[in-house]
Amino acid sequence: MTDGGYACWFCDRPIERTDPGAVLVHVRGFWAWYDGSNADDDPAQDVYAHSACAKNRLK
Known part of the structure; x- marks a missing residue:
């Protein structure tokens, strides 16, 4: 994150x-x-992307 933004x-x-x-x-x-054993404390992360970057990189 940058200066309060993403x-x-x-x-x-x-x-x-x-x-x-x-x-x-x-x-x-x-x-x-998948097996339903996930808990609230399982590791997870959110990441963000520009629409153009996602389109070009997530093929």
Whole structure:
């Protein structure tokens, strides 16, 4: 994050509200989720990306 805002996971530049397609990606362990054994304290992380960066990098 940058100065109270959000930075892109890929390019590290600030994400502006003028990018309506910007995304939040929530990452957590698949198997804990899949078998239902996940708990509130399981590790997880949110990352953010510009719409163009997500489109180009998440293929």
